[in-house]
Amino acid sequence: MGGAVSAGEDNDELIDNLKEAQYIRTELVEQAFRAIDRADYYLEEFKDNAYKDLAWKHGNIHLSAPCIYSEVMEALDLQPGLSFLNLGSGTGYLSSMVGLILGPFGVNHGVELHSDVIEYAKQKLDFFIKTSDSFDKFEFCEPSFVIGNCLEISPDCTQYDRVYCGAGVQKEHEDYMKNLLKVGGILVMPLEEKLTKITRTGPSAWETKKILAVSFAPLIQPNHADSGKSRLVHLPPVAVRSLQDLARIAIRGTIKKLIHQEALSRGGSGLKNPPRFKRRRVRRRRMETIVFLDKEVFASRISNPSDDNNNNSDDLEDERREEEETKPSELKPDPPINFLREKVLSLPLPDPLKYYLLYYREK
Numbered sequence: 001m002g003g004a005v006s007a008g009e010d011n012d013e014l015i016d017n018l019k020e021a022q023y024i025r026t027e028l029v030e031q032a033f034r035a036i037d038r039a040d041y042y043l044e045e046f047k048d049n050a051y052k053d054l055a056w057k058h059g060n061i062h063l064s065a066p067c068i069y070s071e072v073m074e075a076l077d078l079q080p081g082l083s084f085l086n087l088g089s090g091t092g093y094l095s096s097m098v099g100l101i102l103g104p105f106g107v108n109h110g111v112e113l114h115s116d117v118i119e120y121a122k123q124k125l126d127f128f129i130k131t132s133d134s135f136d137k138f139e140f141c142e143p144s145f146v147i148g149n150c151l152e153i154s155p156d157c158t159q160y161d162r163v164y165c166g167a168g169v170q171k172e173h174e175d176y177m178k179n180l181l182k183v184g185g186i187l188v189m190p191l192e193e194k195l196t197k198i199t200r201t202g203p204s205a206w207e208t209k210k211i212l213a214v215s216f217a218p219l220i221q222p223n224h225a226d227s228g229k230s231r232l233v234h235l236p237p238v239a240v241r242s243l244q245d246l247a248r249i250a251i252r253g254t255i256k257k258l259i260h261q262e263a264l265s266r267g268g269s270g271l272k273n274p275p276r277f278k279r280r281r282v283r284r285r286r287m288e289t290i291v292f293l294d295k296e297v298f299a300s301r302i303s304n305p306s307d308d309n310n311n312n313s314d315d316l317e318d319e320r321r322e323e324e325e326t327k328p329s330e331l332k333p334d335p336p337i338n339f340l341r342e343k344v345l346s347l348p349l350p351d352p353l354k355y356y357l358l359y360y361r362e363k
Contacts, residue, residue: 004067008051011037023070032097035134041093060114075188075197076162083107087150088166092121095143102141104249109235110145118145130362136340148233149222157235165189168216190216259339
């Protein structure tokens with residue numbers, strides 16, 4: 001499903017449309033969506049559809065519509081350091097966006113039924129870490145994916161601050177899903193054809209909110225025909241960061257602060273690059289006025305002919321000026337500058353240590 005917003009020419013225009021339609025409402029969610037190009041999670045021959053507000057499915061690979069993912073991200077109310085469980089993690093697109101918000105001290109786990117989809121998700125995750133220009137602007141909580149049916153999670157698993165299920169949940173499994181949450185946690189899932197947000201307010205207390213009507217394929221029920229036994233899914237343990245890894249996080253954080261301070265002193269904006277995408281120009285429109293007289297309604301258009309002429313000439317002049325301004329940049333946009341990478345490579349350190357600080361990234 002989807003189609004709630006207009007198609008974009010690129011990822012940034014898609015995000016612009018989602019913001020305009022109020023599906024994306026907070027800065028954290030916007031930053032995560034802009035940082036990961038949706039087209040990177042498509043097979044090459046289907047990328048023409050990547051910026052449409054539509055779901056995509058090819059074999060076992062599936063992506064929900066952008067308007068659904070944005071509503072999910074907003075409803076989860078993500079914060080750095082939280083734990084997140086993605087049931088039906090698929091391509092890892094959502095898990096990676098969540099990881100940008102959770103930061104290095106969060107927990108990011110996914111359960112996926114199909115082994116080929118897990119391999120696909122790992123490839124896409126590796127591609128993002130090694131090549132994305134956005135990676136160095138965040139401290140990332142890398143997702144971990146395990147194979148299995150999300151209805152067979154081991155009962156001794158840890159509970160999570162945030163849980164999302166990407167398949168339709170039958171009413172009889174509602175309590176099972178709720179029990180995956182910590183007190184104070186938020187669960188978002190399709191339940192009875194509604195995207196539903198459930199907040200655990202106490203050990204046995206819940207608040208439920210219906211977000212919007214959706215249509216999801218239902219959860220696949222466990223099949224015990226072969227052995228007659230349940231195949232319990234054991235989620236990854238909550239790993240403790242190594243001292244070496246903590247040092248890398250601290251050093252990168254210190255360098256980012258230094259870059260930010262240097263940029264502010266020059267009147268810049270830190271690690272951020274100026275937007276390279278084309279913004280749509282807002283046109284002036286004549287005002288539609290509704291007049292109420294004695295309980296009758298008359299719709300009239302109040303306008304001044306001279307104003308219309310002026311507006312038309314102004315629009316033509318704006319278009320001409322915009323074309324002149326955009327032609328050079330559209331021919332060859334300036335490549336983004338990775339300030340963190342440049343700073344690390346300039347440090348008087350052995351090359352292996354520099355590459356470690358850069359996560360051995362290719363760019």
